[in-house]
Amino acid sequence: MLLHIDSSADPTADSVTRRLTADFAREWRALHGPADYRHRDLTATPVPPLTGGYTRLGRRVEREGFVPPAKVAALIESPAEAREWELTLPLITELAAADTVVLGVPMYNFSVPAALKAWIDRVTFPGAFAHPDTGESLLAGTRVVAVLARGGAYGPDTGRAALDFQTPYLKAWTGRLGVRPEHFHPVAAELTRVDVLPLSAGQEEAAAASLAEARAQLSRLAAVG
Numbered sequence: 001m002l003l004h005i006d007s008s009a010d011p012t013a014d015s016v017t018r019r020l021t022a023d024f025a026r027e028w029r030a031l032h033g034p035a036d037y038r039h040r041d042l043t044a045t046p047v048p049p050l051t052g053g054y055t056r057l058g059r060r061v062e063r064e065g066f067v068p069p070a071k072v073a074a075l076i077e078s079p080a081e082a083r084e085w086e087l088t089l090p091l092i093t094e095l096a097a098a099d100t101v102v103l104g105v106p107m108y109n110f111s112v113p114a115a116l117k118a119w120i121d122r123v124t125f126p127g128a129f130a131h132p133d134t135g136e137s138l139l140a141g142t143r144v145v146a147v148l149a150r151g152g153a154y155g156p157d158t159g160r161a162a163l164d165f166q167t168p169y170l171k172a173w174t175g176r177l178g179v180r181p182e183h184f185h186p187v188a189a190e191l192t193r194v195d196v197l198p199l200s201a202g203q204e205e206a207a208a209a210s211l212a213e214a215r216a217q218l219s220r221l222a223a224v225g
């Protein structure tokens with residue numbers, strides 16, 4: 001199953017990440033079959049931030065050791081915890097069912113949008129992706145394609161690489177969930193606001209090259225599966 005997630009606050013076709021994730025999904029579905037597909041738009045349907053019910057239930061689950069999601073409901077002790085679990089379980093189930101996840105991730109203030117962070121916080125429930133018998137990750141075979149877009153440039157020769165908190169953050173998070181490092185594919189389109197930002201003037205060619213390279217990388221990744 002392909003899980004397609006968008007998090008740009010811009011709902012229009014001006015959004016670079018939305019255009020690229022849509023192209024990826026179209027190519028993937030043409031090659032691997034259209035049916036096995038879910039699209040989650042975190043701006044149109046935001047994931048609510050965590051509350052105390054989530055953290056209380058999470059601590060109880062941690063004390064019990066590895067509790068598979070199917071057995072968490074039996075540990076719920078209050079309506080607040082039940083509400084939080086109702087919001088969380090469908091997201092866990094959806095991610096666990098995905099073979100490939102394509103994440104649209106605009107850079108907001110050097111990092112990921114709050115809408116995406118809310119989904120990440122909620123879906124990363126204790127033990128949610130651990131095999132109940134072995135503790136091994138259920139996401140060891142899952143591929144994550146992170147489509148990044150930023151107004152600036154953060155490559156190794158820009159002197160600004162240390163300001164990119166998107167890529168290292170997503171690498172750390174997917175790694176913690178048990179996604180293999182070779183299954184995490186960050187693809188960045190840079191200088192996306194070259195048309196409007198005076199600081200980017202004269203960088204039109206570099207912007208076009210970055211977008212073309214991102215498209216080519218995504219086509220290769222969609223073909224793999």
Ligand SMILES: Cc1cc2nc3c(=O)[nH]c(=O)nc-3n(C[C@H](O)[C@H](O)[C@H](O)COP(=O)(O)O)c2cc1C
Binds near residue numbers: 018
């Ligand atoms: C709230 C906000 C914060 C942003 N912060 C940064 C930033 O820290 N660095 C940067 O290079 N671009 C920044 N940008 C520009 C976006 O990363 C850029 O417009 C990108 O293309 C957004 O993705 P989208 O086109 O899919 O909406 C920011 C844009 C917004 C709206």
